[in-house]
Amino acid sequence: MSTETGNARIEARDITMRFGGLTALSDVCISVPPKSIVGLVGPNGAGKSTLFGVLSGLLTPTSGTVLMDGADVTRTTPQSRAARGMARTFQHPELFLSLTVREHVVLADRIRHARSRIWSDLFTGRGFARSSSAEDQRVDALVDALNLGAIRDRAVGDLPLGSCRLVEVARALAVEPSVMLLDEPSSGLDVRETEELANVMEAVVHDHGVSLLFVEHDVELVLRICDTVHVLDFGAKIAEGTPAEIRSDPSVRAAYLGEEIDDSVALREAAADIDQEAIA
Numbered sequence: 001m002s003t004e005t006g007n008a009r010i011e012a013r014d015i016t017m018r019f020g021g022l023t024a025l026s027d028v029c030i031s032v033p034p035k036s037i038v039g040l041v042g043p044n045g046a047g048k049s050t051l052f053g054v055l056s057g058l059l060t061p062t063s064g065t066v067l068m069d070g071a072d073v074t075r076t077t078p079q080s081r082a083a084r085g086m087a088r089t090f091q092h093p094e095l096f097l098s099l100t101v102r103e104h105v106v107l108a109d110r111i112r113h114a115r116s117r118i119w120s121d122l123f124t125g126r127g128f129a130r131s132s133s134a135e136d137q138r139v140d141a142l143v144d145a146l147n148l149g150a151i152r153d154r155a156v157g158d159l160p161l162g163s164c165r166l167v168e169v170a171r172a173l174a175v176e177p178s179v180m181l182l183d184e185p186s187s188g189l190d191v192r193e194t195e196e197l198a199n200v201m202e203a204v205v206h207d208h209g210v211s212l213l214f215v216e217h218d219v220e221l222v223l224r225i226c227d228t229v230h231v232l233d234f235g236a237k238i239a240e241g242t243p244a245e246i247r248s249d250p251s252v253r254a255a256y257l258g259e260e261i262d263d264s265v266a267l268r269e270a271a272a273d274i275d276q277e278a279i280a
């Protein structure tokens, strides 16, 4: 199955991953072009988390290659990939509960712009007090861009999950990545929070020029905001295409029939199509 390659921000070529006798991924290719939103979906156990682990550097594949901007990073650490411009968020937000929204963004901004201060401020007790006006401007612009202004001084431990996910996205953006991996960003969010997150994801690509790759169970969200969608099933890629192509792909329908996509608009549309075909 063809995957566009060349100037991809991140690309997986022919990835196979075996855990003992179990083949979790088999010759999977995926490519994330600049300024694009790419979705990765598939039924439970399809291999999504494994591929995410391989791309982010947590897992070394049995065979195959991972490239960032054309450079082979297959055997590099997550930290080294971060230095090359990769940021990620987690299914369960990993935040410091007693720090405020703004403090999270300040810390990440300092990792990008004043790394040496992080440790010296800790040891001297200066903490967040000493900031430059350039830092203030960058941090406040990001906090406002993610609609976090009203809660900027609240400790994240007091915030709902939807806000915590936006804080994670703001923190990831503060290091000025070229590509962000988001692990089930809508997990646990209600409809309104999911809508807000979708808007933020689209704005992030448009305003910051970042590419996004996200693993997601909410197939309707994926089909709504992605430029390209990849579908895994039993460790193999069974489809790749635009949301319209994925909606009408018979192998995708077959993989999902009877599963969580049942409740989504996508499958209702697919089911309607099948009914029409049956009538005709």
Ligand SMILES: Nc1ncnc2c1ncn2[C@@H]1O[C@H](COP(=O)(O)OP(=O)(O)OP(=O)(O)O)[C@@H](O)[C@H]1O
Binding pocket: 019, 022, 023, 024, 042, 043, 044, 045, 046, 047, 048, 049, 050, 051
């Ligand atoms: N560390 C591991 N050791 C052994 N088997 C593993 C390991 N990690 C994943 N697997 C197996 O690999 C297969 C793919 O799992 P993976 O978690 O990547 O799927 P997934 O698509 O993310 O599933 P889900 O949607 O349920 O999270 C499964 O059969 C799983 O049991």
